[in-house]
Amino acid sequence: MFDDRSPIYLQIAEQIKNDIVTGALAEDEQVMSTNQYAAFYRINPATAAKGFAQLVDEGVLYKKRGIGMFVSPNARLLLRTGRQDSFFADVVDPMIREAKAIGVPLKDVVQHIRREDRVW
Structure with missing residues (x-):
């Protein structure tokens, strides 16, 4: 899944962006938690969290406190x-x-x- 060309957290962010662009993830749809993502891809949860944080900073994802991460409207x-x-x-x-x-x-x-x- 991941390659050595760029940091894993950037590849995570890019994969989620691709899923949004292609429609695999819809606006306001919940995405896997960072812990679920880390377990599924067998990576460090901090690495997954860094990729998700970048997407939040870019306005692609948003957090609902206590519920999880969601695709931003207009993402x-x-x-x-x-x-x-x-x-x-x-x-x-x-x-x-x-x-x-x-x-x-x-x-x-x-x-x-x-x-x-x-x-x-």
Whole structure:
């Protein structure tokens, strides 16, 4: 489940974010407790708690005292908007710069994308 590329608590946070973006976790749905998460994945509870705390800090999860952690209202929209911004900054903008550098007209890039879109 976890790899060595980044700290486990970040991978936990990313997994929960992915579950929210894909709809596997809905807004206001309760998530596993940090102890349940730690037991299920056989990790230190403090590591799980650190991942959950990051999500609370980011506004993705919220705590109901004595009950547990829940997915924040609008968490999916918040995450999708952030990922869309990253997609354009990390993928599309560099692609456009490379296309210009090698002399590919932007209209050809758009035409190629439209052709690939029809394949889906």
